[in-house]
Amino acid sequence: MRSKIQDSLGQKEDIQDQVKEQHAVWSRKKQIKDKLDETETKIESLQNELKAVTLKRDKAFENIQELRKQKFSLLPELYHCTNAKLLAAQKDIKVLKELSIVENGNKAFRDDYEKRILPSLDSRLLSPYEKPLVAPEKPVDSETETILRPV
DSSP states (O other), X not given: OHHHHHHHHHHHHHHHHHHHHXXXXXXXXXXXXXXXXXXXXXXXXXXXXXXXXXXXXXHHHHHHHHHHHHHHHHOHHHHHHHHHHHHHHTTOHHHHHHHXXXXXXXXXXXXXXHHHHHHHHHHTTXXXXXXXXXXXXXXXXXXXXXXXXXX
């Protein structure tokens, strides 16, 4: 009977050891799960932040595109000039001549050109025909003759 009791005590100790191991595994599992939840929360917040930053970037890009469109819509003559440059680069002289004839015959185009070019001409003291506004001064001779009066 003693042997049975010792065997049962031995089994009981084994069971208690297994229960202790199981509790240790559960506590470790709980720690890992807590860390996992914390990490998932961080990932979720970072994803939300990424979405916000991406939206902000997209809005900034759209704003830049809109500003570029406005810039080019305000400067249609830039496209005109670009068109003339492209024709000149392609050496399409016939079409380039036609374009210049159309521009020269267009009163609105000439008026707009004068309006845009006049500030530049004013800063360089030139007339609309790029001639100096003021006649150039003649240099003054440093050697002047002195005239003596008879006394």
